[in-house]
Amino acid sequence: MAKKNLKIAFFGSSIVSAYWNGAATYYRGIVKSLNKMGHSVTFYEPNIFERQKNRDIEDPDWCEVIIYEKDKLNLRSLLRGVQEEADVIIKASGVGVFDEFLEYEVAMMKEEDNLVIFWDVDAPATLERMEEDNSDPFIPLVPEYDFILTYGGGKPVIETYESFGAQKCIPIYNALDTETHFPVEEEEKFNATLAFLGNRLPDREKRVEEFFIKPANELTNENFILGGSGWGDKNLPSNVNYLGHVYTIDHNAFNSSPRAVLNISRNSMATFGFSPATRVFEAAGAAACIITDYWEGIEQFFEPGKEILVVKNGDELTKILKELNDAEARKIGKAALKRVLGEHTYQHRAKLLEKIFSKELFGEESVK
Structure with missing residues (x-):
């Protein structure tokens, strides 16, 4: 004891x-x-x-x-x-x-x-x-x-x-901190096909270009949201709405409002694997449909295809966004929420x- x-x-x-x-x-x-x-x-x-x-x-x-x-x-x-x-x-x-x-x-x-x-x-x-x-x-x-x-x-x-x-x-x-991260009503300012929240860091930037900016360039009729510090001088597609720093009080709405929320690992974390970012659990706690770049060990935390969607490049992500509808996204988000409440x-x-x-x-x- x-x-x-x-x-x-x-x-x-x-x-x-x-x-x-x-x-x-x-x-x-x-x-x-x-x-x-x-x-x-x-x-x-x-x-x-x-x-x-x-x-x-x-x-x-x-x-x-x-x-x-x-x-x-x-x-x-x-x-x-x-x-x-x-x-x-x-x-x-x-x-x-x-x-x-x-x-x-x-x-x-x-x-x-x-x-x-x-x-x-x-x-x-x-x-x-x-x-x-x-x-x-x-x-x-x-x-x-x-x-x-x-x-x-x-x-x-x-x-x-x-x-x-x-x-x-x-x-x-x-x-997941269940007292601070949970599902909320959608907010119009965070409505989008895909949202990504992350500060601009040298060992993440190329992956952001591949998994976020490239699909945004391909899907010109869809809306994308980018939150986080440091992206102000980045050349972004016109269909990307850059929000700057998103305070934690807005994280639930940021995660609950878009059709899907993107997780992009830093290079070092992806290399070692078994390193889910805090925001993965925050997004799951808000019942978000999470799309993540691949890293070893994902299966220890979420079941791919059922509780999280996994992609290995921007082309795969673009394909998923073309096929993903609101009902399927909500189903995946609810499954992710159930998993984190039970284990994480x-x-x-x-x-x-x-x-x-x-x-x-x-x-x-x-x-x-």
């Missing part, structure tokens, strides 16, 4: 702002579910990238949020308090400032009665970096952490982390985390 009221310190990019921060809803779902189980979480995030000016939420009642300035002396002071109080200390990848410093300091906080965890929300990028540079300062730290948790990646990521000496690597996949909510993920925490701290026999 896991100890109740664990004190968990979590260093991450941001839990209050999704601005240039795709991990925000992932963190919220995990932390909120841990709080419901009786654990208290303090989330430490830096005041950078104008995220505090572009908040999606105020400080929540399900965790304490501590925002620190870009000041290493102040951060050292925070860390001293964390080591004295916390049962579990988590350093997430991609905090955005003092990452190497935090990775070392958190690893060195290991004591007999606590857990230190590195939570990699972009494992493909981290592993690629370490494989290309054997002097990477994170390499000797990997074995010092009790657990390496990852945002996804499946067996390839687990085996690669273990090759660097990880004591235990366990994926904690994205999931953050309550499911938090139960796994409790097993992980209790194994090291309180004598659980195994993590299943």
Whole structure:
């Protein structure tokens, strides 16, 4: 039985702002579910990238949020308090400032009665970096952490982390937050044949051109919607409506209104597979008909053809859009919603985390 009221310190990019921060809803779902189980979480995030000016939420009642300035002396002071109080200390990848410093300091906080965890929300990028540079300062730290948790990646990521000496690597996949993502009435401004929401990133852009822009050029009589930051100067077809940043308050309508919603993986995530994006579960939670580019491991989360539509190139996607009617799209969306409610909510993920925490701290026999 896991100890109740664990004190968990979590260093991450941001839990209050999704601005240039795709991990925000992932963190919220995990932390909120841990709080419901009786654990208290303090989330430490830096005041950078104008995220505090572009908040999606105020400080929540399900965790304490501590925002620190870009000041290493102040951060050292925070860390001293964390080591004295916390049962579990988590350093997430991609905090955005003092990452190497935090990775070392958190690893060195290991004591007999606590857990230190590195939570990699972009494992493909981290592993690629370490494989290309054997002097990477994170390499000797990997074995010092009790657990390496990852945002996804499946067996390839687990085996690669273990090759660097990880004591235990366990994926904690994205999931659905049932309190924030659910079906809503359609909104006219989001009506379209196909909608895609994603920030402009170098290792995703060519795939966006193939899976979104190419079909839009082919289907000139259909309407397409593009949401996300950074696409303002992109040459887009005239039938693409670019919305810019879409705040989380509008995500349900964005997912519920179009005939289909597109998921496009980043190159690194597609290469490693087993890495469904947060927005896949958000869209499924809104009963959207999801079309995704192919990546290994899809079948672990959704049944292709019944709960999700899978394409390997833009031509296949164009063909699907020509044949997909509203009734079939709604049927697929309802099946996806049923699947995530049964297997892929953050309550499911938090139960796994409790097993992980209790194994090291309180004598659980195994993590299943």
